[in-house]
Amino acid sequence: MRPLTVVQVLPALNSGGVERGTVEFARELAKAGHRSIVISNGGRLVKAITESGSEHIAMPVHKKSLLSLFQVRPMRRLLEELKPDVVHVRSRIPAWICWLAWRKMPTATRPHLVSTFHGMYSVNAYSGIMAKAEHCIAISHCVQDYMVKNYQVPEEKMTLIPRGVDPEAFVPGCADKAWRKKLYAEFPQLEGKTLILMPGRLSRWKGQEAFLEMMSHLVKLLPEAHGVVVGDAEPDKQHYLQELLAKRAELGLNEAVSFVGHRNDIPQFYDIAAVTCHMSNKAEPFGRTVPESLAAGTPVVAYDRGGASESLKNGFPHGLVPADDVVSFAARIADLLVADNQINLPKEYFLDSQVASTLGVYRRLLGQGV
Known part of the structure; x- marks a missing residue:
């Protein structure tokens, strides 16, 4: 199977589980020979992104403001230039920007759009953007239940993938x-x-x-x-x-x-x-x-x-x-x-399982099987 170009989009790269998970997943994509790109407003973890073989593109996709809608056209131009196979959104404001950009792109050539529900967000139209992706990933059963109950996400459009631990980082005896x-x-x-x-x-x-x-x-x-x-x-x-x-x-x-x-x-x-x-x-x-x-x-x-x-x-x-x-x-x-x-x-709580399962979602959307 050919290498993929994957774009992950999140507000910033400072600290937190979503941010660290994005860094780890980007690293694993690059190690496997895929082109890995992360778009965010930046932060202390950008260095980790670039040092692991991924690309980082700075873009103000973090502000919870109507002014963020001015980033829709620049995002569309960027995606047209990058030609990714998959755009993976991990937060609501980036999801709005990407979805509005994505829906006006030619259906035959635009990337596939994937979202991960990293939280049980407040139930409203603003949060509902996470359910508009072509496929949605739930990080736990309670999140999956939330998606079904509040946004009626159908079973065929949803995959449960727990966030994975890097076994090389979290090992007994590492404190020398x-x-x-x-x-x-x-x-x-x-x-x-x-x-x-x-x-x-x-x-x-x-x-x-x-x-x-x-x-x-x-x-x-x-x-x-x-x-x-x-x-x-x-x-x-x-x-x-x-x-x-x-x-x-x-x-x-x-x-x-x-x-x-x-x-x-x-x-x-x-x-x-x-x-x-x-x-x-x-x-x-x-x-x-x-x-x-x-x-x-x-x-x-x-x-x-x-x-x-x-x-x-x-x-x-x-x-x-x-x-x-x-x-x-x-x-x-x-x-x-x-x-x-x-x-x-x-084993499903380890990083290699998460990476394999997520790539499986991408491949199925691309019609490449698993």
């Missing part, structure tokens, strides 16, 4: 002595402690406040436990970090919880952690940190709801606790620290 020495020099309070990891962008719905409340219970059971919050707030939401620091002080956890900010070495943090926590206060579409931690050999405790519970049920069901019950959450962590934990993450 040199890395640990550097970390403990920067954060000496972590050395010799039982580390309880809370990874994820600082956001109210991600559950950092619940994590602090849970830690206030856990340190009573395990005085050696130390919480590590990995992640930063968006530039315009730094006030939330200050709120969390104030709450940490209020709960008397200044010596028991550390905020280490945005990191590029999250696999090493999984490796040194005793347990990873997932505490989103609403159903998360997927919950990337769950399979990442399991792939690294570190058990996860998570609320039993949303996409995060799906991967945990399949890979480590003992980690599930009732939603929003921080006392049970702390007790479960204490139990896991003395248990013989058996982790078995199914």
